[in-house]
Amino acid sequence: MKRREFLTKAGIASACAVAGATVNAPFVHASQKSTIKWRLQTYAGPALAEHVIKPQIEAFNKIANGDMVIELYNADQLVPTGELFRAMQRGTIDAVQSDDDSIAAPVDVAIFGAYFPCASRYSLDVPTLFNHYGLKEIWEEAYSEIKGVTWLSAGAWDPCNFATKEPINSLADLKGKRVFTFPTGGRFLKRFGVVPVTLPWEDVEVALQTGELDGIAWSGITEDYTVGWADVTKYYLTNNISGAWAGSYFANSDKWDALPEHLKTLFRMSMDSSHYHRLYWYWWGEAHYRVTGGKLKLTTIPESEWQTVENEAIKYWDEIALKSPRCAKVVKILKEYNEVMKKAGNPYRS
Structure with a gap:
């Protein structure tokens, strides 16, 4: 083979190799993506968490498909419940499921969290008050004045x-x-x-x-x-x-703001799913155990x-x-x- 022909063919082969590497680059990059990891602590002990939050977190992790994983911790497992707000503010934990009152949230409306005396008669009263009577906007306003924590959603639990x-x-x-x-x-x-x-x-x-x-x-x-x-x-x-009980979800603001929109949407949907599950689980249980307990x-x-x-x-x-x-x-x-x-x-x- 003449020297000129050899150099020409070698150049073509090199170009093909580079092109192949370019085509494969996104695949290599995707396989090395980093997974977002959160630690979320609930107010509930292990037996209760099985019903009030574990199904939600398991579903979220499955659907997130490696983009994000939430590690769930039970009551007082990482931080005493009364210190949860400050720990979330500092970033010691990333998210919390509890009520404003128990975690000592430094907002004036915290006193309405958990069981504000005679404020509701049925579980449906809570989401109705938040979504149709303006409590959602009031809670968003209150927590916007506190640095480091974002209030996400409220739902109803049992009487x-x-x-x-x-x-x-x-x-x-x-x-x-x-x-x-x-x-x-x-x-x-x-x-x-x-x-x-x-x-x-x-x-x-x-x-x-x-x-x-x-x-x-x-x-x-x-x-x-x-x-x-x-x-x-x-x-x-x-x-x-x-x-x-009026309970809420909260997150460290920096961690929440850093999430891509599809993961924020997924987490909001998982919260709604959990709210729905609790409505019928408690409604069933309050009657069932009175009669057959x-x-x-x-x-x-x-x-x-x-x-x-x-x-x-x-x-x-x-x-x-x-x-x-x-x-x-x-x-x-x-x-x-x-x-x-x-x-x-x-x-x-x-």
Whole structure:
């Protein structure tokens, strides 16, 4: 072969090799993409997390298809619940599922998280208030004033009822009872002689067995059976302090802002899926365990006497309204909403 022909053919071969490398480059790059990793801590212990968040996170991770993986941690597993907000702000954890009240969120509306006394009657009240009565916009405004944390979404959980070792048949029976409950709920229940006790979630069952606690006002009957509290209490009071727990999802703002839009959309959809799942799981469980549970005996305070609690709740609302103009706005919405529900009649309000 002549020298000129050799050089020409070699040049063509080199060009083809370069072209081949160029065509394959995106594939090589894609196979080496980095996966976004988050750590999310829930308020719930292991048995409860199986229902209230684990299905959501497993589905999200599957659909994200390697673009993102969320590691789920249970109550107090990485950070004590009361320190969750600050830990998220610092970036120690990336996201939280809890209520504003329990994680000590430094916003005025945090007091309405969890079980604000008598604010709701049914679980559907919570998403209705947020999506049709303006609470969503109020929460977004409040958290926009706090650096480092983004509020994402609120949904409903179960009602708040007493499960106790001794029967509660009147308000007088509540006096002196040491009860595990939420911060705001505890402050309200003090008016009826209840002694609120704060403990790590996983210590509650033992505290009921040892006598450190007389009962709990932390959930409805579904959770009492699911997490084992029905095994260490005997009675369940059908009157509830609130018809639904209002919980939220939060994220570290830098981590949230850094997500590509398709992952933000996917996470929002997974939150909605979780909200929906909880609505029917709790609605089923609250009736199912009352009828077929077999462990807890039901007691009821007469409606005429329980009206004292509801009247006191309205006084409490008015006190909270004085905290800030924004709190006053929320209380105004709650009053307007409940008035609409009463006028609508059954099945909204009797």
